[in-house]
Amino acid sequence: MKKKLNKILKELKSLKSELYEKDFLLTWQKSKADLKQTLLVAEALKLLRDNNISPKVFDSGLAISQFRDNSTRTRFSFASATNLLGLEIQDLDEGKSQIAHGETVRETSNMISFLSDVIGIRDDMFLGAGHEYMKEVGAALDFGYENGVLPSRPTIVNLQCDVDHPTQSMADLMHLKETFGSLENLKGKKIAMTWAYSPSYGKPLSVPQGIIGLMTRFGMEVELAYPEGYELIPEVIELAKANAEKSGGSFKISNSMESAFTDADIIYPKSWAPYSVMEKRTELLRNKDHKGLEKLEKECLAQNANHKNWECDEEKLKLTKKGKALYMHCLPADISGVSCKEGEVSENIFEQYKVETYIEAGYKPYIIASMILNSKFKNVAKTLKSIAKSKKQRVKT
Amino acid sequence: MKKKLNKILKELKSLKSELYEKDFLLTWQKSKADLKQTLLVAEALKLLRDNNISPKVFDSGLAISQFRDNSTRTRFSFASATNLLGLEIQDLDEGKSQIAHGETVRETSNMISFLSDVIGIRDDMFLGAGHEYMKEVGAALDFGYENGVLPSRPTIVNLQCDVDHPTQSMADLMHLKETFGSLENLKGKKIAMTWAYSPSYGKPLSVPQGIIGLMTRFGMEVELAYPEGYELIPEVIELAKANAEKSGGSFKISNSMESAFTDADIIYPKSWAPYSVMEKRTELLRNKDHKGLEKLEKECLAQNANHKNWECDEEKLKLTKKGKALYMHCLPADISGVSCKEGEVSENIFEQYKVETYIEAGYKPYIIASMILNSKFKNVAKTLKSIAKSKKQRVKT
């Protein structure tokens, strides 16, 4: 362990990051050094805990968990991460339908933050709302901190918004780094981020957007594929293009799963709703137009049903690099014949990669803990070193 | 910090308080020494935490949070306070409508308390019920402790009942002490506790009752003002009169916001429901008479609407001492043109005092933590001294 940790600490010291006292909202607001540091600190935290050393840096403090959509895995990841660092979870439950703005957000954000260190927010249901909401909370906290209301500025961690899902995409990146050996090794690797058929509708765009927004920064060949009509937010597409150019990789859009899979090293087949549908849905949700929502759902499911052939199956897998591309998914996947009649992935493919997808998910608690640690400690290498030196056991033996 | 803390400790040692092993239900059950100590310990706890020293006196233990009405700020204040001291929050959620009595209260109170140290209760919906319920829980815990069922007697903290709201009024008092420099300086200051218009109904009486019951003890000139028909519980009025006489202050009731504001040092304009309406409402709630409740709400809102001029606005503020009285509110306020069309306070007044009201709210977690500490430690000055001496960091640096 010591050797591995020292390697991480050495690399950390070489980075000039700007994570201290910052929220983590979108990966593209972060420098490459920031992203590298986030991965390294996550690795260090996992290493420490796996070796029964407790990185509990807080003796008390609250971590607020605000989910405006259902969640099990991200909720538990956030709880695990904050518990690991010594914070106690407190849920802020304001009802799913309520979209508060202005004074209410400003006031509530301060009222819950007097002794809080972190606020994790999931707000992915309304297009154009989630990211804006987090910025609004951030401004409210700035106001409170600058005016002497709050003794410190709680860090906001985006647990999924309408634009990005950074704890997911960073966990995915950590998985790729572990699988391929290093970030450098990702250069030139082809990743296929593709739409896939699902008998449900209204799934957020943040996962595919998060993936193309992040992976294009590491020199990868990113191909985004979806049936016509399933576009993502235009700004993120522009961003992915610019990223790819800058990093020496490429970014391509096609309307063919087969094209995307061909020679791919990594495949990420996952359903999402068309941008235009999400826009309509947001408006209908805001107006509480239940009839309109039912109608939209029907239309959308009918539209989906035209693309049942967008399933990740054995035949398509054969198109990938040596027929052995790494299959990724944020889970839960719609597995044909298991969780639904026809879905995103065939049963035998999922079965083959199941353990890998579980391992992929297992990085998320450490990514979140890393985001918190980086925002709270200026010299995080020193912090980690002092944790390791303390040898405080997580389980007393 | 050291100097400030020593001053607090010195003052603490001079007090003969009786808070040890007692619940905190009503401020008027407490001596002046008790109240002073509650403030001092809250100040010490804030000072310690602001200087990154952790006053975690419990290594484990549960703090039970029982809210029979919705709450965000008091819920988080209680969670923050108990977390600061080392207790873990566990919610007791028994449904809002259920009013349990007798055996059920006795049994449940014991069943949840085997390893619990504190029970925080909000029960403010039913007139004549909340305070009685807390006493019933207290008696049940006494029974359990005396009969060897419980290893220790959990402390009950009133987080708002039908009669008093001591964590609010004590936080308000702490705010006044900070603002005016000392409790002594409050002597002769005029505070206007006034009704204000709100387009809602059924707001509890505990805030105005808490304020007049507490501030009359410190030699203040307390003027309570409300439109005819918005009386408070008669017993609390009698109490406020007696307090004022004893403390050398005064207590006056008027039916004019202008009268109350004139020359006031502090103004506290806040809506509440008439006593008689709350009595009717309690009966209707008990009988689950939904039609009756709707009718009562309509009548009450119509009655309210006759008093829209009871708004704290710039013109009325000019009547106060130098036109600069301190505006207070327990939050959330009904702000005209912001949270409602016409409300308790005009937008520009609220905006002007917003930071102050946030700071006022920020004392509540420390007041609650102080109430707990005082009930659990006989020599609280010694406890605080030993915390300070330990220099245990809240955030490890």
Added chain:
Amino acid sequence: MKKKLNKILKELKSLKSELYEKDFLLTWQKSKADLKQTLLVAEALKLLRDNNISPKVFDSGLAISQFRDNSTRTRFSFASATNLLGLEIQDLDEGKSQIAHGETVRETSNMISFLSDVIGIRDDMFLGAGHEYMKEVGAALDFGYENGVLPSRPTIVNLQCDVDHPTQSMADLMHLKETFGSLENLKGKKIAMTWAYSPSYGKPLSVPQGIIGLMTRFGMEVELAYPEGYELIPEVIELAKANAEKSGGSFKISNSMESAFTDADIIYPKSWAPYSVMEKRTELLRNKDHKGLEKLEKECLAQNANHKNWECDEEKLKLTKKGKALYMHCLPADISGVSCKEGEVSENIFEQYKVETYIEAGYKPYIIASMILNSKFKNVAKTLKSIAKSKKQRVKT
């Protein structure tokens, strides 16, 4: 304390138990050494905490609480136990009606367990389902641990299933051991586990099954009594018979409360639903057949009403050994004239034994903590010794 603890440690060292790295699902899957150790460790933990020594062996880690049925006392017992050991509760709330199987259980079980140490499950509504579900979760965790997904294997604690209620029956056994002085003293003592009338229906079978499955192992004379038609699961009956034979006790079934009470040292009168009704109910619940459920409830309540004389009253108590048998109940009891018109026990009998039933319930947190400690620490005597030696105060004095 030292002497008492040393006695426990000495006895612990003499036992060859196999609790390490095992779930606690059914008492009859455990050896007698296992059961004895569970009691001893619970006693030690209680002793330590009563003497203000904190047995906090975890510096961080989650304890997952999954209740598929309402619960207050077991929920708080689990929260208390895990908090005592240093774990933070996180609720897994998946809705009451949802019965997930297969991939969903496998995946969810892993997703919530990356940094979790214990999972407490209550699943008692569906006959043939609860125990099976826990085994399924166990297999999922094995899969995750063996495949490198989970850093450690969380322990499952059965907080009540369709077959057994081991935290209840073990707490009951601890109460009997305390009351009668030792497990040895239970030999030859008669315990009457009897059905009792209640104006409700659908109560699980796990308490009577747990009692007859456990008490028959300690040489007790166990008499199970119920009106015709209120049979328990046949397999558990067979098991109780075999246990009694092996332990030198006896197991008898009768259809008379009077027969069971005659010369009994201990009586445990408690309502339950007939096995056949539970089978039908399970099917109706699965099919969400609300009309069928209402019909079944009516029939069942009518059937119950034929047996109102199955009440534990003064007259029947006179039949017991010296008229002074120990009355036991898992609480809450249906008390005639208190919680219902006619119920399981008369008011004066319950009043007479109330404190005992409270004390009985108070052992549960320690039994649960013991189950966790035993599964996590191979040499639990050493662990306890080192806790005692550390003298870490639970409340800092």
